[in-house]
Amino acid sequence: MRPSHLFPIVILALAVGLVASSWYVVDTGHVAVEKTLGSVNLEEQPPGLNWKLPLLTQAYEFSAKEIVIDFNDLTPKARDNLRLKDLDISVYYRVEPAHVAELMVKYAQASGRSDEALLPAFGVVFREGRDVIYQEVTKIDSLELHRNRDQLRNGISDNLQIKLDAKDPGVFTITRVAVRALNTDPTIEAAIQRAVQAQKNLEAKKVEVEIAEKDAEIEIARARGIAEANAIINESLTPHYLQHELNEALKKFAENNGNVVVVP
Numbered sequence: 001m002r003p004s005h006l007f008p009i010v011i012l013a014l015a016v017g018l019v020a021s022s023w024y025v026v027d028t029g030h031v032a033v034e035k036t037l038g039s040v041n042l043e044e045q046p047p048g049l050n051w052k053l054p055l056l057t058q059a060y061e062f063s064a065k066e067i068v069i070d071f072n073d074l075t076p077k078a079r080d081n082l083r084l085k086d087l088d089i090s091v092y093y094r095v096e097p098a099h100v101a102e103l104m105v106k107y108a109q110a111s112g113r114s115d116e117a118l119l120p121a122f123g124v125v126f127r128e129g130r131d132v133i134y135q136e137v138t139k140i141d142s143l144e145l146h147r148n149r150d151q152l153r154n155g156i157s158d159n160l161q162i163k164l165d166a167k168d169p170g171v172f173t174i175t176r177v178a179v180r181a182l183n184t185d186p187t188i189e190a191a192i193q194r195a196v197q198a199q200k201n202l203e204a205k206k207v208e209v210e211i212a213e214k215d216a217e218i219e220i221a222r223a224r225g226i227a228e229a230n231a232i233i234n235e236s237l238t239p240h241y242l243q244h245e246l247n248e249a250l251k252k253f254a255e256n257n258g259n260v261v262v263v264p
Contacts, residue, residue, distance in 0.1 A: 022051060022052060022053070022054040023049060023050065023051050023052065024049075024050055024052065024059045025048065025049055025050070026045060026046065026047045026048060026050060026059075026061055027047060027061070027116065027117070028047045029047070029063065029064055029065040030047060030061050030062060030063055030064055030065075030116070030117050031044040031045060031046065031047070031061075031062055031064050031097045031100050032044065032045035032050060032059045032060065032061050032062070033045070033059070033060045033062060033100060033101045033104050034052055034057050034058070034059050034060075035057065035058045035059075035060065036052075036053060036056055036057040036058075037056060040101060040104060040105050041101065042101045042102060042105070043101065044097055044098060044100050044101050045059070060104065060118055061117045061118060062095075062100045062104070062111075062117055062118045062119070062120050063114065063116065063117040063118065063119055063120070064094070064095065064097040064100065065094070066092050066093070066094050066175055067092065067093055067094065067095075067112075067119050067122065067125075068090050068091070068092050069090065069091045069092075069093070069122065069125060069126050069129060070088070070089075070090050070180075071087075071088065071089045071090070071091070071129065071130060071133060072088050073086055073087075073088070074086070074087040074088070074089070074130075074133060074134075075087070076133065076134040076137040076138070077137070077138060078137055078138065078140060078141055078142035078145060079138055079139060079140055079141045079142075080141045080142055080143070082142040082184070082185065083185070084137065084142065084145075084182070084183065084184055084185070085183045085184055085185050085186075086181055086182075086183040087133070087137070087179075087181065087182055087183070088179075088180040088181035088182075089133055089156070089177065089178065089179055089180065090177070090178040090180055091125070091129045091156070091157075091160065091174065091177050092174070092175045092176045092177070092178075093125050093164075093172055093173060093174050093175060094172075094173045094175055095120045095121065095171060095172060095173075096170065096171055096172075096173075099168070099170075099171045100120050102171075103120045103121045103168070103171065104120065106168075107120075107121050107123065107124050109123070110122060110123030110124045111123070112126075121168075121172070124164075124167070125160075125164065125172065128160060128163050128164060128167075129156075129160055131163075132156055132159050132160045132163065133156055135159070136152055136155040136156050136159065137152065139155065140152060142184055142185075143195055145182055145184070146182065146184075149179050149182065152179060153177045153178070153179055154177075156177045157174050157176070157177045160174050160177075161173075161174045
């Protein structure tokens with residue numbers, strides 16, 4: 001093919017390439033940040049079709065959805081200085097879409113990656129979250145952690161939110177925290193089982209004591225009733241009444257011929 005015939009084809013190919021690189025699509029729940037010749041545009045681009053300078057502008061797509069960070073195989077120490085065997089926690093957070101570009105500039109190396117998009121300030125939340133988890137575990141005894149998961153969860157959520165707000169007010173939201181696994185040392189597990197059994201035994205003893213107290217109250221009431229009845233009878237047995245009864249008995253005996261009655 002002659003060079004004169006190739007020229008239009010090359011021009012057409014270049015034109016198609018320029019057109020193809022002049023637009024991009026942002027998925028729902030994401031925003032894009034544009035960077036042109038090293039300069040970041042601080043205005044985030046919304047979902048849908050967006051235009052850009054071909055070849056000169058790069059578009060970085062970030063997630064504005066809820067993002068999860070999984071902390072696996074942690075071994076923090078509890079308040080009693082006993083180390084956990086395994087602690088798995090998931091922290092969910094969201095970034096305000098209007099601040100994504102600022103985070104990209106401020107934390108240039110802290111963005112995470114997923115199959116769908118970049119994750120804004122992922123590294124920042126990860127570092128702060130790990131520190132907070134270790135701090136919160138130290139506030140609870142190892143024997144109490146199983147029964148105080150809500151306290152651990154709430155402590156992590158509240159204090160991580162405080163730390164992130166101190167760095168970037170109004171940018172991050174900790175939406176929830178999940179304790180996926182909490183395994184103590186086997187010796188601690190045995191101690192927990194003994195503590196649980198001891199608690200059950202204590203509760204059973206309390207019930208037995210309450211039953212015994214009720215039974216004693218019943219017996220006391222019964223004895224009091226008998227004593228009161230006897231007192232009433234004794235009060236009614238006056239000498240006059242007894243003499244009257246004796247006289248009545250003598251009359252009955254006298255009516256029976258041949259009977260002898262000896263009165264002391």
